Amino acid sequence: MPQLIPFYFFNQLVFAFAVLFSIIFVFSKYILPSFTFQQVIRLYITKLSKKN
Template sequence: MPQLLPFYFVNQLSFAVLVLGTLVYVFGTYVLPVFVQLFVTRMYVTKL
């Protein structure tokens, strides 16, 4: 049914935007601060 094809692409695009936004939030909140803290700790240990 070709009349439903644009709705499929809109649904796929909205799902991709939702997943990308969720990944950016999770990485920015939980994953990246751990790496920053790890690198800061390594810097302090090497300067001691």
């Protein structure tokens, strides 16, 4: 049915934006802060170990 083709592409577009938004949200809320915290901890450990 050719009249359903625009709805198919619109559905793909909405789904792609929803997946992209959810990936960005999960990374910014949960994954990236832990990496930042880990790098800060490594920086402090190296600074403390160089003092001795």
